Amino acid sequence: MDIKSFQEMLKKLFLALFVVAAVACSANPRVKLDEGAGALRPNAKQELIAKDLVSLLEKAHYKKVPFNDSLSSVVFDLYLKGLDQGKNYFLQSDIDSFQPYRAVLLNDLKNGDLSSMFQIYNVYRKRFNEQLTYAIAQVDAAYDFTKDESFVYNREDLPWFKTESEAQANWKQRIKYDLLNLKLSSTGKEGEDAKNRKTIKERYQNLLSQVKTENNYDAFQIMMNAFTGSIDPHTNYFTPEDAQRFNENMARSFEGIGAQLTTDNEVVKIMRIVPGGPAFRDKTLKQDDRIIAVAQGNGEFVDVIGWRLGNVVSKIKGPKGTTVRLKVIPAGQELTSTPKIVSLVRDKIVDEEESAKKEIKEVKDSDGKTYKIGVIKVPGFYLNFKEMQAGNPDYKSTTRDVRRILDTLKQDHVDGVIMDLRANGGGSLIEAVELTGLFIKSGPVVQVRDPNNRVEVNSDDDEGISWEGPLGVMIDRFSASASEIFAAAIQDYGRGVIIGNQSYGKGTVQSAVSMDNFISRADMLLLSARDKSNGASADDGMPQGAPKFGQINFTTFKFYRINGSSTQHKGVTPDVEFPTVFPADKFGESSEKAALPWDQIKSSTFTPYADLSKIKPELIAKHNERMKTSTEYKYLLDDIATFKERENETSVSLQEAKLKKEREEQEARNRERMNVRRKIRGLPEIQSNSPLPRLDNDFIEDESLNVMADFIALQGKA
Template sequence: MFLNNTINMFKNLFVLLAFVTVLACGSKPRVLLDEDTTTLKPSKQHEVIAKDVVSILQNYSYKKVAPSDSISQIVFDNLIKSLDEGKYYFTQADIDDMSQFRNNISQDMAKGDLSSAFYIFNKFNQRAIECLEYALKQIDAAHDFSKEEKYVSFRDKLDWFKSDQELKDHWRKRIKFDLLSLKLTSAEGKDESAKHKETLKKRYSNLLSQVKKTNSNDAFQYIMAAYTDAIDPHTTYYNPAFAQRFNEDMSNTLEGIGARLQLENDMVTIKEIIAGGPAYKDKTLKIDDRIIAVAQGDGEFEDIIGWRLDAAVAKIKGPKGTVVRLKILPAGQDISAQPVIVKLTREKIIIEEESAKKTIKTVKGDDGKTYRIGVITLPKFYIDFEGYRRGDPNYKSTTRDVSRILDTLNQEKVDAVVLDLRNNGGGSLQEAIELTGLFIEKGPVVQVRGVRNDVEVHEDRDNSVKWSGPFAVLINRFSASASEIFAGAIQDYGRGIILGSPSYGKGTVQSAVDMGRFISPTDKLKIRAAGATKDQDTPVGAPEFGQINVTIAKFYRINGSSTQHKGVHPDIEFPTQFTADKYGESSEPAALPWDQIKSTNYSKIADLTSIKNKLKELHDARMKNSDEYKFLLEDIAEFQKMQNEVTEISLSEAQLKKEREDNKTKNRNRINRLLELHNMPLWKEGEPQPKVEFDFILDESLNIVKDFVNLLAKK
């Protein structure tokens, strides 16, 4: 059984198009008539697919949810949020108008009626066009940069605009901020205002052109995502073009630098760093960093704020060996912050080659003894499935690679082993089971409950154990699926200790199904007679009616507890900026809940309760006197403060310039404080920003494992 259970954090990757900046801007809403050439309309294919997707999720998925008033309300909210997540576009009057569909949009879709959903999309599209045109006019308007005004760039925590005038004023300030930001990049005393205006005109003209190219397939993808997200965050419908790209793992992977992206508040946001790629090796890019501009080699930067995701990807990917420079707005910082420039050399990312790697770390104990600890870093649970099927005796897999590493670590007589599963989003279920078998004698590893509530227990049947010594597993918020199965089994058996922060909580299984299997022959004839509406770039061989990735099963630990929603909680927990309310399965409103089934018949290897309590005492004592731990807590508090508050930006040139200089100084002081803690040379003004690669979580985990070795020896 081979299941690709990688986190579906990129599910809206293809969906969100990002029409940036503006909308109503003072104009009165138009009635969208059928003969209006700007109105997008659903095709016969869209109507049939919508009806069948609703039926599939009602009758065949794990959750089995029927359309209803309550589901309609969620679908409505999802659609509004996907179109205007930052609350830049719609006024309260727009929301009031569209609310007439709030209680019946899902029931309409069950009948193949998409009129209300397309009405909402068309209203958004219309507003975007009107206000991009308004924005272009504002570029040449007079702006007083000596006047003190405040601008809020991210409005998601604010109310909808109360009036057209309030909306217009927001976008007047947006253009003023854009011009002021460009002005502050000019050399001292140099007037480049004409150049800056041309830069903005090019940016907004490009955005306007993208909006006008929006077609009914784009609208349908938004609408179906709003519905499937209301049922389950891992269930997705992809139209033919998107389905082909998804299956080829192309559009959702940034060829060249190795990162998965998503659009948030009109910005291309990094959601996953792919192990083995340039971004992974460089160590500069982090989760939730935003890419705001791209340059080819040493060329000029091109602004990509508000671009469609596919257009942004086209700028970033490129031939192997070429250089791309990215202008990055670091995670947690406001749009007024000083961007960081990251220079990467593109490579061809072959995901199957994300192999396990080992290092041996040394840690000194209080008694002066040196402990040697083998650290195995595992970025995903992989297998060469084709080689396995062919019977290739040398096929590559996670278990085989880790087994060889453990042989080496045994020969080198390490005192303990740590398996680092941080940021491991999952992969092959079978590999998670077999990898567990390297550390335990045979026994159950995971339970899977299907749509008919039948439970299947998956076991390791190999008696051999590759490592029987002290063992620890390191996880974080982005350890998911197969990672959680492995960590949960190790914890349940008492085979080792779990360190880090709570995992993602993805305990569901998806299956990709060609929609053509569900559409009746009669409906297929009707669709073809009407002329299927496809993107002009739909690849040859794409599924004619698209594809649905639907949840079909749920994972449970051997103790009966689901890994869904709650994830795996470490025995010794480290603080993290990635909180459960914003990251992971628990942040998804429609996620399946945690529940419990009957425990399997298994025997614990050891009861580590007393040892875990002692390890925590020793860890807490170290943290009381750790300057690095205090630094970590302060860093997390600052990150969360930035995330939770509504930041107002000054539009006074003198004040904004001062704020930026203060932020640069604050950032330099922060980095220097960290460098000082490690007795490293300080970062001086005028020098390039140094790369800071200290891993406090791993370092302290090694101290905990050293204590673990001692306590086991005494016991």
């Protein structure tokens, strides 16, 4: 499907299903919000977004869910889980006080009333501050590491704390575990205990400082995702700031200095320098440098210590060609040190680290013949939608990157190609279709059904083909959505062999739509009048270019393989399958309570590329024969067995001798495995007094290369 067809399909859907109506704010009495220090309150814009978001999803979401008291109860539970999944902060008395909101939350959202949800959020912040403040005060207490007791680190299925003293007792156990953990990794030198306690204090203080910088949009994000998550797991609301971040990630490009940032104790520090960007070319900024002030061009510096990360990022990013100056404390120096001034001209950044890339590997088949295999790692199905619409001839996309890579692999005379889609969570539906088109001449790729049960077939209409040779596709449990569309099409056409684990099972399509498109004119005028009367900024300090009312990514279509089967829940089953540590009921669409069901429609009309039914049994037989003597395969089965034994564990020992013994036994097992692997590679053994080095080991890729060698050989014989 081309972009114009996709846009037309969306337009028809919204015209048929959605008409925004101006709805008056709730006439019901609102919950009285806390007025204490640090309490957050909703603004008029958020109330408006909530109201219109409910209206949109009630009318246009693929899944027709009754918006009733039962759904309200689901929203309530998801909201509490989103705030305190581990049950570490709320008390049972808090939960009891929230119960009157259970049946009315959804109706409140329909009316733009966020008071009850903000009331719950403010209680959470209050408890969070109380518990962390208490924890920091307890770090210097004496702890007996000889007592046989344990710390329950997973409280999700346990009751809420009945009293504050019960919560504090749990926090003391957590502190004890954190200290014991550091103690076991210490060398025993004098002063290490004090250093460990300082580390724990700083860790907790960092958590506190992050909460202090939260604003009402952070709270609103969690509230809206509790609502959207009650409908289906892949519908999400993004605040303006998060919408910009999501879209930049999809485009794999942005305009700025080319540095990824994080926060550490109220100070922003550099986590990574993006290769090729202004910061990379300038070579002044380094990882872990801290930014304490920002200036635009020749303007005055603004101190940013204590600011929330998003606001600092917005100050540093900006249009290509503009200048930003930074006051920077180099890594390792005290904050009181004299900062250096770094001046950088912003530029367009293309993050190649997160783009498709290649490797060429050599492998021998069972007859000793050597083959060259091009392995293309595809981390996501990305597309710079904005630049494509603007007509930029060099816009960024997965298909364009892979096409260029295939051209170079042909020049390198590879014998086969493997597309590595492991851990690829998907992305653009358009890109899934376009990428498939690189390997088939033309034909249907995926079927898409809208909420009215109308089915459209998305096809590759370009008869050009970029790679006609042997093809393999690697998938795993975390290959989802667009990855599954591509792998399923390759499998249904018989175009290549699929290798790995059963995929995630996400068979739905989300449309990313600016909420600016769904705010009624009457409501916009009302909001503008409120802003003027309150002296508020219309933009609320949001990032430049971001949608003012945020963005909703919601499920609008369900996709099906060209053979008619949905990938929902079932995913794609590989031709040559490995056992996996990650069971579908815990890691996959089947683990999501609100997920849509599996179903099936009519098959498309398509002409298979080849019939691999005779080759596949031979591939599996050769693979199974290798696995009988494979040490790595044995380790994989051991890991699966260990995971099953431990999947229900929720606690850890706080007795030093016992935990130390467990760690030493695990260390011995890891060392034994490492030495076996090193011996296979002809490397010397690692002695017990030496730290374990990192050994690049990708058993699944290695065996996939063997499968490809067999595949090429068998195709040649056929």
